[in-house]
Amino acid sequence: MNYRFANRMLGMQTSPLRENAKKNMEESEVISFAYGFPPTEAFPMETLQEISQKIYTEVDPQLLLQYGATEGYPVLRELIKERLATINHIENDEEVMVVSGSTQAMDVAVKVLCNEGDIVLCEEMTFSGAVNAIRGYGAVPQAVPMKIEEESIDLEVLEEMLRMDIHHRIKMLYLIPTFQNPLGTSIPLEKRQAIYDIAQKYDVVIFEDDPYGDLLYEGDPIPKIKEMDTDGRVIYAGSFSKILAPSTRLGFVMAPDELLEKLILAKQVSDSHSNFYWQVMLAEFMQHYNFEAHVDFLKALYKENLTAMMDGLDRLPSEKISYIKPTGGYFICCKLTDTIDMKKFYQYLEEDKVVVIPGNIMSVKGAGYDHYIRLNFTKPTVEEIITGIERLGKAVDKADMKEIYRAS
Amino acid sequence: MNYRFANRMLGMQTSPLRENAKKNMEESEVISFAYGFPPTEAFPMETLQEISQKIYTEVDPQLLLQYGATEGYPVLRELIKERLATINHIENDEEVMVVSGSTQAMDVAVKVLCNEGDIVLCEEMTFSGAVNAIRGYGAVPQAVPMKIEEESIDLEVLEEMLRMDIHHRIKMLYLIPTFQNPLGTSIPLEKRQAIYDIAQKYDVVIFEDDPYGDLLYEGDPIPKIKEMDTDGRVIYAGSFSKILAPSTRLGFVMAPDELLEKLILAKQVSDSHSNFYWQVMLAEFMQHYNFEAHVDFLKALYKENLTAMMDGLDRLPSEKISYIKPTGGYFICCKLTDTIDMKKFYQYLEEDKVVVIPGNIMSVKGAGYDHYIRLNFTKPTVEEIITGIERLGKAVDKADMKEIYRAS
Numbered sequence: 001m002n003y004r005f006a007n008r009m010l011g012m013q014t015s016p017l018r019e020n021a022k023k024n025m026e027e028s029e030v031i032s033f034a035y036g037f038p039p040t041e042a043f044p045m046e047t048l049q050e051i052s053q054k055i056y057t058e059v060d061p062q063l064l065l066q067y068g069a070t071e072g073y074p075v076l077r078e079l080i081k082e083r084l085a086t087i088n089h090i091e092n093d094e095e096v097m098v099v100s101g102s103t104q105a106m107d108v109a110v111k112v113l114c115n116e117g118d119i120v121l122c123e124e125m126t127f128s129g130a131v132n133a134i135r136g137y138g139a140v141p142q143a144v145p146m147k148i149e150e151e152s153i154d155l156e157v158l159e160e161m162l163r164m165d166i167h168h169r170i171k172m173l174y175l176i177p178t179f180q181n182p183l184g185t186s187i188p189l190e191k192r193q194a195i196y197d198i199a200q201k202y203d204v205v206i207f208e209d210d211p212y213g214d215l216l217y218e219g220d221p222i223p224k225i226k227e228m229d230t231d232g233r234v235i236y237a238g239s240f241s242k243i244l245a246p247s248t249r250l251g252f253v254m255a256p257d258e259l260l261e262k263l264i265l266a267k268q269v270s271d272s273h274s275n276f277y278w279q280v281m282l283a284e285f286m287q288h289y290n291f292e293a294h295v296d297f298l299k300a301l302y303k304e305n306l307t308a309m310m311d312g313l314d315r316l317p318s319e320k321i322s323y324i325k326p327t328g329g330y331f332i333c334c335k336l337t338d339t340i341d342m343k344k345f346y347q348y349l350e351e352d353k354v355v356v357i358p359g360n361i362m363s364v365k366g367a368g369y370d371h372y373i374r375l376n377f378t379k380p381t382v383e384e385i386i387t388g389i390e391r392l393g394k395a396v397d398k399a400d401m402k403e404i405y406r407a408s
Numbered sequence: 409m410n411y412r413f414a415n416r417m418l419g420m421q422t423s424p425l426r427e428n429a430k431k432n433m434e435e436s437e438v439i440s441f442a443y444g445f446p447p448t449e450a451f452p453m454e455t456l457q458e459i460s461q462k463i464y465t466e467v468d469p470q471l472l473l474q475y476g477a478t479e480g481y482p483v484l485r486e487l488i489k490e491r492l493a494t495i496n497h498i499e500n501d502e503e504v505m506v507v508s509g510s511t512q513a514m515d516v517a518v519k520v521l522c523n524e525g526d527i528v529l530c531e532e533m534t535f536s537g538a539v540n541a542i543r544g545y546g547a548v549p550q551a552v553p554m555k556i557e558e559e560s561i562d563l564e565v566l567e568e569m570l571r572m573d574i575h576h577r578i579k580m581l582y583l584i585p586t587f588q589n590p591l592g593t594s595i596p597l598e599k600r601q602a603i604y605d606i607a608q609k610y611d612v613v614i615f616e617d618d619p620y621g622d623l624l625y626e627g628d629p630i631p632k633i634k635e636m637d638t639d640g641r642v643i644y645a646g647s648f649s650k651i652l653a654p655s656t657r658l659g660f661v662m663a664p665d666e667l668l669e670k671l672i673l674a675k676q677v678s679d680s681h682s683n684f685y686w687q688v689m690l691a692e693f694m695q696h697y698n699f700e701a702h703v704d705f706l707k708a709l710y711k712e713n714l715t716a717m718m719d720g721l722d723r724l725p726s727e728k729i730s731y732i733k734p735t736g737g738y739f740i741c742c743k744l745t746d747t748i749d750m751k752k753f754y755q756y757l758e759e760d761k762v763v764v765i766p767g768n769i770m771s772v773k774g775a776g777y778d779h780y781i782r783l784n785f786t787k788p789t790v791e792e793i794i795t796g797i798e799r800l801g802k803a804v805d806k807a808d809m810k811e812i813y814r815a816s
Contacts, residue, residue, distance in 0.1 A: 008519070
């Protein structure tokens with residue numbers, strides 16, 4: 001038969017994750033800076049094995065294996081709220097819902113807030129899963145230009161876009177304010193406050209996606225936009241993919257009651273509830289084992305990797321390849337100089353078996369960022385980072401048209 | 409702030425599951441025939457504990473805990489295909505995707521096939537989660553009248569609805585052909601073939617939802633509509649909620665390649681992939697332990713419950729309460745005679761601490777089935793079934809206006 005697919009499917013693209021999750025399972029000599037994956041050492045195998053052994057004898061099977069409440073395991077929800085208060089200084093009367101990764105938080109938020117044709121503002125370069133979620137309900141992702149050097153979006157343009165939106169088609173502003181994907185940058189405090197004030201002035205919801213927020217390696221944390229939320233306009237989403245394990249699909253979303261009720265309903269339709277066995281596992285980990293020590297271990301591990309990658313990049317000529325130093329998270333985003341032939345650059349990288357994510361893949365428009373590349377520093381080892389960045393430097397040199405011109 | 413919710417949210421209702429999943433966790437003297445839950449004995453605790461102990465030492469953590477492919481663990485997908493071939497006689501070239509319960513299969517199917525305003529035909533009484541999934545994309549569930557005595561939908565009306573649909577707004581026919589929820593009935597073979605032929609004639613997709621299909625207690629299985637699918641118009645969805653554990657959220661969907669590709673993309677946006685730890689657990693169970701013996705154990709367990717419930721119902725006056733004997737599944741649906749005051753009936757049931765699901769909750773229109781009740785026979789014990797059905801009989805007697813009239 002001839003399938004007639006819904007219009008919304010036309011706008012959605014397969015994200016690189018899928019294909020490459022498969023590749024990841026295969027053996028390979030490739031040095032990959034491509035995907036936002038944790039390394040094997042990041043998984044707390046012994047603790048998980050220990051909890052998994054006691055869980056079958058000590059926990060009621062009706063809790064562990066039965067259908068559960070859509071909003072999640074009450075004990076875990078409470079632990080998440082306590083952690084938000086103590087670690088992130090987010091203290092309020094709002095409740096959290098457990099979701100299947102923060103990806104699902106965005107999916108249900110769009111479902112609940114956007115009619116077809118409505119607009120969601122995004123950073124120009126952002127997480128492609130969020131862009132797909134927006135398109136998945138026939139809504140339109142619209143890029144707010146960035147001021148990358150200032151680690152922010154352009155606030156004047158943001159305000160202008162909202163001021164011009166006389167028919168109130170803009171329903172949400174999607175941001176990854178902390179250790180942004182792909183940029184690795186963090187919006188400074190005063191700009192966060194300014195963004196919140198603009199959102200308030202034009203009455204728009206902010207979706208603060210914060211999957212990397214726990215992974216701070218240097219300096220003081222910047223307050224979350226959610227911390228400034230005086231009138232319940234910020235949906236705050238967190239994830240355990242980066243601090244427990246991605247495969248378990250556990251994240252959470254915090255929102256005011258009226259909004260959370262609708263998010264719960266939307267999630268119920270989508271998958272009833274998130275895996276309860278893992279909700280119990282995580283609650284046990286947080287209650288009876290030292291979960292924060294595990295997070296500290298990850299921070300030390302990744303800080304070493306980040307340092308190695310920055311050291312390597314700093315050895316390359318800064319007029320050819322530049323980047324903004326992240327203080328946390330998963331990624332460094334590099335800008336290559338305009339004289340570099342990107343087609344040749346990727347060709348040399350491939351020959352040298354190094355993989356990176358091209359900037360345009362992370363661009364809402366799919367264009368405009370062809371001289372940017374995203375590098376992940378959590379999955380590779382320090383040795384791979386050193387070798388890989390050296391090879392990257394060679395590819396930069398070889399693909400620079402200015403060098404080729406000089407040599408000829 | 410004032411939230412402006414998307415229009416699609418207006419049509420969605422909280423399903424009874426959510427509230428009652430919570431109640432289920434509380435202790436209670438109530439005899440519940442309400443929810444489609446397995447009992448504690450249904451969970452293969454020893455086997456799961458055994459697998460969970462070896463899994464951390466024998467399985468690659470990168471498979472167990474890392475991000476995985478959206479379509480699922482290849483080994484599990486192959487095992488599901490083999491099981492479909494040997495147990496359900498569904499043998500074809502199509503692939504399966506692992507989903508987070510068969511609820512998600514319907515969610516992504518609607519996402520992929522329905523624009524706003526499109527129609528999905530459903531049995532008049534059906535699973536409310538599917539109805540919510542349809543409304544969740546702004547599509548419209550439309551009830552096909554049933555011929556309950558014939559255990560089918562009205563084929564003449566079905567054909568008339570499709571014939572009248574000159575603008576091709578009807579995109580899908582959603583059916584639970586085997587051990588229907590809430591009716592417990594199964595569409596006979598010749599009617600399945602007739603439904604398929606009509607779908608073919610009017611070029612519409614069939615969604616065959618089969619979460620109960622494995623639980624056959626008596627007689628021969630009826631071939632699935634998917635078995636008749638010569639031109640790739642049947643999306644077939646199965647679930648492990650009823651034969652492993654609901655909390656794990658594992659189901660699957662089978663569809664032709666072109667359609668499955670889109671379903672995979674839709675699922676990727678929703679939750680990236682289903683819990684991989686449990687995909688590995690289930691694959692281990694199916695490969696190295698006797699999974700079919702476990703299914704047989706469940707069938708014996710539930711057959712005993714079904715027999716007890718039918719015995720109890722058969723002791724009640726058939727002119728007041730009648731039902732069609734199921735040969736499998738989770739539910740019996742009873743029709744109470746018109747002279748019963750349903751308000752009084754539910755009041756007496758509540759006094760006697762028995763809970764059932766009112767027919768109208770399972771009705772697409774939310775009306776027309778007020779004298780029907782759905783009874784689950786898998787969760788209560790045989791003792792609870794005997795006592796509960798006796799109490800149900802008393803409530804029927806006491807709420808019958810004819811009796812009250814006679815007595816006065």
